[in-house]
Amino acid sequence: MNLPAGLVRLTRPLTLAVVSGRADPPFPHSRRLGPSMPAFLGLLPFRTIVLVLLADILLAWSLFSTGLSDLLEAQRRLMASSSGGPTAWFPEAFLWFAAAASSLPLLLRNRWPLAAWRLATASMLLSVPIAQVLISAPYSMAAIITYPLIVYSVAARCKQETTLGVWVLSVLAVGALDPSHAPDLLWSPELLGGAALLAVTAILGYNVRARRLAASRLAEEEQRSERALAAQATLEERARIARELHDVVAHHMSVIAIQAEAVPLQAAGDAGRLEEGLREIRALSLAAMTEMRRVVGVLRDGDGRADTAPQPGLGRLEELVGTARSAGLTVTLKLGGDLMGLPTAVSLSAYRIAQESLSNAMRHAPGSAVSMRISRSGAELHIHVENDARRRSPAAPEHAGEPGHTGHGLIGMRERVSMLGGKLWTGPVGTGFAVTAILPIVENA
Known part of the structure; x- marks a missing residue:
């Protein structure tokens, strides 16, 4: 029923x-209501x-x-x-x-x-x-x-x-x-007093329960927020490391690939020139591995140590240009203003933008002439890299920044510039391609 x-x-x-x-x-x-047992009572x-x-x-x-x-x-x-x-x-x-x-x-x-x-x-x-x-x-x-x-x-x-x-x-x-109050049970003083006392204690207990549940939910929300923030920080760190690795690998591998193709042709059977070319390729490979170790070093090892080697900056610009020239590019470098003492993030981003621009020129316009100008104007750092296409190989693919091709290098450039609150322009210029970036110089960058 x-x-x-x-x-x-x-x-x-x-x-x-x-x-x-x-x-x-x-x-x-709480610990105040549950202190630890004294050590001498450990049994x-x-x-x-x-x-x-x-x-x-x-x-x-x-x-x-x-x-x-x-x-x-x-x-x-x-x-x-x-x-x-x-x-x-x-x-x-x-x-x-x-x-x-x-x-x-x-x-x-x-x-x-x-x-x-x-x-x-x-x-x-x-x-x-x-x-x-x-x-x-x-x-x-x-x-x-x-x-x-x-x-x-x-x-x-x-x-x-x-x-x-x-x-x-x-x-x-x-x-x-109290059966003596049976006729007027609902109005007996004992019943009314007992009901009021029990109601007060029940309400007090309910309020304590509500407060504890709210505190528990708040603690759970805080833990979830901390986990979400940690996951977001992990993703951001992975993206940063991937961006750094892309810049390092793309540049050095492009140079190594071009050198490996050009050395046998330049040696023309001369063992000495061939050996010298292979030594240069080996040096470039070691430099690439060193820079990759430096990037991955931020992940820390099992003992909590981190790689403290400095990140590359504009101080290594001449070395970068020399590597590009050895790969067949004709690079003209012009520097203006005081480039010393730039914030680390600004100097690193400028170096990576120059590195990626040269790598793109090596991949998509091998043997071209590249003009690079980096100057400081007040609280801004101006970067302009432009290459022509007079010696582009017919088999070479279209430039990464041109329509129909999405390059991870250009995406990485935009992320770096956006992170610093700067501006970036990329696109074809005449028969070549140009990259222009303006990075604000802030002390906490």
């Missing part, structure tokens, strides 16, 4: 409280002292011993005042049960709050006759302390529906503890 949906929704909180509800795992205690199976649990143990023992003493004393007074008449008395085991019912469930609230509430409610209902006879009240002072603490733990660890069911059943249990 299926119950109406409205009735199911109304009874669901009660079902969760009594049968199917589950508490969330305990929230981690104990506990690594930390949970102060909340220790406080519950001490409070439960105090309430149990005080409650049991009060019940025993009350029964003795009752028996003494009867003057031999008929007296209702209870076996001592019953008194032990009543004292335990109002205190020992406190030991379970930290780990199993719902189980502690169910046990406390059931056991206190069973101990009502004993309390009514001996102390003329349905609940003892120990119960007044223990029960709200358990309801607080339920609200701090369980969902709203479960907490609502626990509160409703707790209020009904408080009213049922």
Whole structure:
């Protein structure tokens, strides 16, 4: 038989409280509430002292011993005042049960709050006759302390529906503890006072739970943000390394390829000239490997050390031009202004732009004449590299910057210039190709 949906929704909180509800795992205690076990007690199976649990143990023992003493004393007074008449008395085991019912469930609230509430409610209902006879009240002072603490733990660890069911059943249990108010149960002071006390503790526990959940979600969001930032930084670092490697490999491999093709033709069977050409190719190969090691060195080795060799800059421009000339280009270099003391990023970017421009000329216009002008004007560095195409090989592909061809080198140039907030122009000029860049000179670059 299926119950109406409205009735199911109304009874669901009660079902969760009594049968199917589950508490969330305990929230981690702060270090102040869980100090480490002293070293000289290392043989104990506990690594930390949970102060909340220790406080519950001490409070439960105090309430149990005080409650049991009060019940025993009350029964003795009752028996003494009867003057031999008929007296209702209870076996001592019953008194032990009543004292335990109002205190020992406190030991379970930290780990199993719902189980502690169910046990406390059931056991206190069973101990009502004993309390009514001996102390003329349905609940003892120990119960007044223990029960709200358990309801607080339920609200701090369980969902709203479960907490609502626990509160409703707790209020009904408080009213049922005193049958003398049955005619006006809803208006009895005990019921109203108990409902208000339990409502305050439940609201307090709910607020603590909400704050802890919000802090937990915030910590998770921060961790996700940190992971996302780390992943983004990794991708940016990979892109930077790939850009540097492209510039190094493209330039040196172009020179090596041209040299390997030209040396046998220039040697014309002369072993000496052939050996000299091979030595030059070997030197270029070693230079390429050295520069690649320098770039990859930023990844650090297993011991955390990094390659501290300086990155290339405009100070090595003459060496770069000499390599291009050895590959067959006719390079004219003009420098203007004070190029000393440029920021490292600006000097490196200018060097890479010049290197990539020469590499493109070697690949797409071998043997051409290249004009390179680099000058400083105020707070800007101007770079202009232009080559003609008078000696381009018919088999050579179109220039990387011309329509129909997307060159990674030009993309790398744009990334470098954009990173510094500069400007870049590339495109055909007459029969050749030109690259013009303006880099702002900022001290923190």
